[in-house]
Amino acid sequence: MSDASSTPQPRHIPDTLGTRWGRRLRSWETLLIAVLIAVFTINALSSPYFLNAWNLSDATFNFTEKAMIAFAMAMLVIAGEIDLSVAAIIALASTAMGHAATLGFGTPALVAVGLLTGLACGAFNGLLVARFNLPSIVATIGTMSLFRGISFIVLGDKAYTEYPDSFAFFGQGYVWWVISFELVLFAVLALLFWVLLHRTSFGRAVYAVGNNPTAALFSGIRVARVKFMLFLLTGLTSGIAAVCLTARLGSTRPSIAFGWELEIVTMVVLGGVNILGGSGSIGGVVLAAIIMGLVTFGFGLMNVPGIVMSIFIGLLLIAVIGIPRLVSPQSRRVE
């Protein structure tokens, strides 16, 4: 009674269907590169001061410190969590360094104080989210007020300005010609985070957790540990950024880096990271950081007020997210 059809043979399944180049051409990063070229061209045409090595070098300070945190934030967002306390961690770490400086700590000790404060804050966030299962958006809004609040209590309307001369190198030093220490650090961190996210098992676990934390747990991923590590990373990078920013400004006020958390999250989303978790890349965040830095710089050259800049960044974010959906009818369909 059997039909004519034979039993199916095991089939060979290819690794991949599309070609690598075809896929790259359609990627988010390609779109960002196009935007970057456009921003660069517009800036170059509209201001004679733009295409100047030292001016461009100055422009990098618009994004380097924020981008360092954005790399860690990107991984955290991919894993389905968020850390809104990063700017407050900068404030607390900077305050800790300022206080240590008044006690006569040397430069290496100050850096250690900054980084350890960042790590401690990150560990606290991680504990709240990974151990006590608080939603990260709520937990870190809480610690945002907590960390900056401590900074305000310690400093009031005063400021720490007594930093050793050698400390300034982290924010004002140049490694070679126009290449600043911060720019080098940015590049090194970009590379490290790219390797961590895209080339290690830890990075793979981050994607798994972000796409489906339950199935990740059921696959043997230590989900809580992954999340805790990611909060340590945002804490640590906030500490690094605090060292750079404090060194660059040469002073600490409790309002330092105020509102940065939103710019950093914008950078991450503009970089193509899904705010709901599960996808994104470090390359995209690098491009987004440079775009935001150049836009800010270009507007600065044209004497555009800061509020207009944030309006533009907001529009840019909406446009870059909206355009692909308008162009491709596929993605508009209900899934």
Place this chain on the structure above:
Amino acid sequence: MSQPVLSLSGVSKAFPGVRALSKVSLDLFPGEVTALIGENGAGKSTVVKILTGIHMPDEGEIRINGKPVLFATPHDAANAGVTAIHQETVLFDELSVAENIYLGHAPRTRFGLVDWTAMNRDAAALLLSIGASLDPQARLRDLGIASKHLVAIARAMSIDARVVIMDEPTAALSAKEIGELYALIETLKARGKAILFISHKFDEIFRIADRYTVFRDGEHVASGLIDEVTPGRLVQLMVGRSVDQLFPKRVRNPGDAVLTVAGYSHPTEFEDINFSLRRGEILGFYGLVGAGRSEVMQALFGLTQPSRGAVNLAGRVAAIRSPADAIDLGIVYVPEDRGKQGVILGLPIVHNVSLPSLNVTSRAGFLRMAEEFKLARAYTARLDLRAAALDQDVGTLSGGNQQKVVIAKWLATKPKVIILDEPTKGIDIGSKAAVHEFMAELASEGLAVLMVSSEIPEIIGMSDRVIVMRDGRIATEFANDGLTPEMLVSAAAGIGVDKAAA
């Protein structure tokens, strides 16, 4: 002969790497139930999505009462009178019953505001007409799945649907609720609605359907009147081959005990569980839903912590505090809820397979992609996975193939004990047979298998021994020798046992 109210002809739909439908036709007649039958992956869901305006066909035509129509959006389909009742019906938990019924077409007052009085009154009348005793003002989330189906049907009536699609409507219903659904379907038929009924259960199809249409691999295979066909013939049409040998024959020679569980207890879920499992053995766990079978398995896999008891693995006491510990010790778990716990939708097949084996495929924490593809290829090939490419999103696979990915993922870790929780639930007959054959093969290679199943034929067909659980305890243990369905059912329900004890 009456005209079809809705007909599809020559409809094709392709997704990247998959041809989901190829020139299929389907006719639905007023006042009749048409059963759409096919294995998972045959294209049933795609047809539903085309009929409800979620997908546009690449070619072909949809006609309503003979007139060609275009369903560009779900709204178009709803306006044309096509409505669907899914397994997980798309309703709004936070809204009331009446609001769910009239969402989008609520009665209005003169001022254009929602006329709540009229809406609740009309909803009550509508619910009464289909024999549903529901409060129109109740929150939907307080209702059971059967009541939600009733709300969905009431909604279909309220928009004067001509075509009602029911996609596995009985999947989560009790026997009594299924009876009520049948009665309701009769009501809908009497009112001239055309019903498309999708189900894996043949008793249902022969109970309720007037006509059938069979799809296989995205193609239309046969259509006809249900009175003129037998279940055997339908199965044959579905799978394209005969399936008289349902379960694989295998040589049974269990080896030494590999897993011993003693006095295993959980504060709320199970109590005093004792059993041992030997190499090459398939130990079946049968019981009613809620008997605690899955809970025992999840504790063994480290998902929950038992309060008492010892687990012994290959002669050593095993401390299992997390799934990661269990996997390291060689215990793996294929969960019942494949989509939420088994595969990671959104990640490619290869990453799903390699995830628990990354310590093997990577070196010092750094990924070696070529090794991952090698691993994934080796194990998916063994399971005869049907996919276009290994870097394809696992979510684009059919349920049966997703299950193969989950099993491949675990085999790649070279486990000692594999726990299968309802391994063939909701997957098509072809994949089912493949999973069964594979289980037999694994056992013969010396793997110890724990199989939780609520399907009696599967329990009897596959197990060497069967443990029946009831109310969190082991009720009985049977050697699978002359075991009958009646014995299992009465042990699970406690019939005869309690009387004897009392």
